[in-house]
Amino acid sequence: MTNFTTMGLPKSLVTRLTEMGLTEPTPIQVGAIPFALAGRDVMGLAQTGTGKTAAFGLPLVAQISGLGRPAPKSVRGLVLAPTRELATQIAETLKALTLGSPLKTTVVVGGQSINAQSKRLEKGIDLLVATPGRLIDLIDRRAVRLDECSFLVLDEADQMLDMGFIHALRQISRHLPAKRQTMLFSATMPKLMEELSREYLNDPEKVQVSPPGKAADKIEQSVHFIAKAEKSKLLIELLDAHRDELALVFGRTKHGAEKLMKSLEKAGFAAASIHGNKSQGQRDRALKAFREGQVRVLVATDVAARGLDIPAVRHVYNFDLPNVPENYVHRIGRTARAGREGAAIAFCAPDEIGELKAIQKVLKMSIPVASGTAWAGLDTPDRSGGGNQRRGGGNGGKPGGAKPGNGNRRRRPARGGSSSARAA
Template sequence: MTFEQLHLIEPILKALQQEGYTSPTPIQEQSIPILLQGNDLLGCAQTGTGKTAAFSIPILQKLYKTDNKKGIKALILTPTRELAIQIGESFEAYGKYTGLRHTVIFGGVGQKPQTDALRAGVQILIATPGRLMDLASQGFISLKTLDFFVLDEADRMLDMGFIHDIKKILKLLPPQRQTLFFSATMPPEIEKLANSMLTNPKKVEVTPASSTVDTISQCLYFVEKKEKTDLLIHLLKDKSVESALIFTRTKHGADKLSRVLKNTGISAEAIHGNKSQNARQRALTDFKNHDLRVLIATDIAARGIDVDLLSHVFNYELPNVPETYVHRIGRTGRAGHEGVAIAFCESEELPYLKDIQKLIGKTIPVIKEHPFVTTESINAQEKKTEELKIKAKENKPYRGNRANGDYWRRQQQPQQGKKSQNDRKPQKGPQK
């Protein structure tokens, strides 16, 4: 199928042609007709399959054909600044010949440029929840004229604790509107909540929930924590690693790893919530332009990173939420291109690995031979695996090493300082 067969207007077709797009992705092919018909939509597709175009193109087309273009007509709510900026770039690219105006608002920067843009008048607003509520309370934003409400990365928005903000924002919206939820993962509890906000929604799920795209080659290294950095440096010496996005669980870990890599001559920067917006945007721009080879990020900061031909994603630390793994590796292998996802796993992370492999429905291939395979890591892996098997078999909480019988002896001995019921002396005097 081509975009022409989706009955798109000429200004949008012209823009898509200039962007080099000829055929819609599955999520676009199924979603665009539904949205052009005016239905609410719950869309679930893998990261990197074109969800942004799936909702931005029909919004642009419907607004272009609307006579009354006064006021904010479309609100796209997103969890992070980076993702908001990326969505804004998509609306700029696809809507360049429509004459429709948009702006992006988020916290961490001065509000004057944003309020100036709002005063000038926009039809499309892309926002993060905090800054949206702030400017709305100051009277800079009115959503009474809204026709479209989009919640992007719906599972992450709700999972990150934005649910109360979202409920407050929903009260500012007119009841008659078209509501769109898009996400790469859709756990049942999130889907239930989403359905309570949608009206007779159509559901589009082009791939199994929480699956990973086939163009991503995944592999796993068992390595102990103290040798992770040395293994990473060893792998980054490979010239085929043209660009690498590396994930850590903490901001401190991202900064520390960045310093170590720089000291070894590897160009690297870290982005996370404690970095200023200008610093984050500068590092992200350098990475997108391939002037920076390595970008280290925490999960929240990495939302919305869309880099052309990103060759590698490293899970330096495995996430404790398995769905996060899908989002992480989905930064590579986008738009049909191939990519590589490499995961490091220390012995303490084996439960995380088990949950991830259960979620994606496949076993990640293990690279057994590398310079930092140690007897310690192999023994730790085997021991932890055996402990998990015993725990599952007995269906009891794990109590540590029971081989010497200490645990059971403690259970059978009276606790020090306490007497059994039979040892207690009878009280004197009448009983009350």
């Protein structure tokens, strides 16, 4: 099965895919679509950027197309996503797949007028994409009903768990019919995922096209061991080497991301930021400018780790390492999309050694060292690229630190402050 034509999709949908320039399915689509079209529950595990949205979107569109108009305020198919950005991205893909058809797709997320969203739902919706909190608000207002919802998709279900949405999911599930088709998609497989799948899926087909937590093969990963105070200077140097390419920089806190963005603007970069303190309009404008290349550097918190599908992103910088190791996989998955190559560069200060160890455990590999010497307590490979020794190291970030394997005893650096103070 090497093309969409042989998958059992409606001819009109295959024609629409051809118009979109999509002729060959990705591995997750090859694995998931036939089971979904047969009405089976599906658990899909695949790297980010491998076409998971179409893997559930195509069978949703194919099956809902023959159901007729939905009743007022009702929904045929529901897709839940953890963030506004991801929900918006999914809705855009579904709207592209249904272009020219009578199917109606809408998205409801926080940060936008709930009255306007209620009005859009009045006549019924074929495909609804929602964040859990806003959907519960609309249910409480009796602006939407889910008793006729035949299809449920949980996208990026692992982040649903990370963000504490489990109680919201249970609250929503009480409004759904027991007889439905459910699909769950994720890039990583934390322990709680099995519990979630047992609760929501009925004898699911498990489709796994890569080991859970594995980063895309075309991402070149590296880590700089560097003193916290030196991070901004190194970031500017590295960004300066590719000013014409899009770069995404991840910080840990809202305040830190905003402060870093302003320092990059001061250094002459066209930069913007998205985080929880930004309104939805500000976030949308920043993403649009980044997508169109008017902004070359986007600084973000993990709000952008999912759902940001911009194939031109060439570099991802982990300015602050995430304290949830699976988020590293999602962050770097913003590059090397649609078959392209990308680079993921991590900065590791002394007080982030625990985060790096956890990330490497999830990856089941050591990230190659670009510069600096590994902090005490971490086993790392020799530098793969022969990067210089100018920063980082067991001497507090000064040049000339002891190199791994040279017999010198490295001193354990003093640990930094609390995690909330790690972002620049």
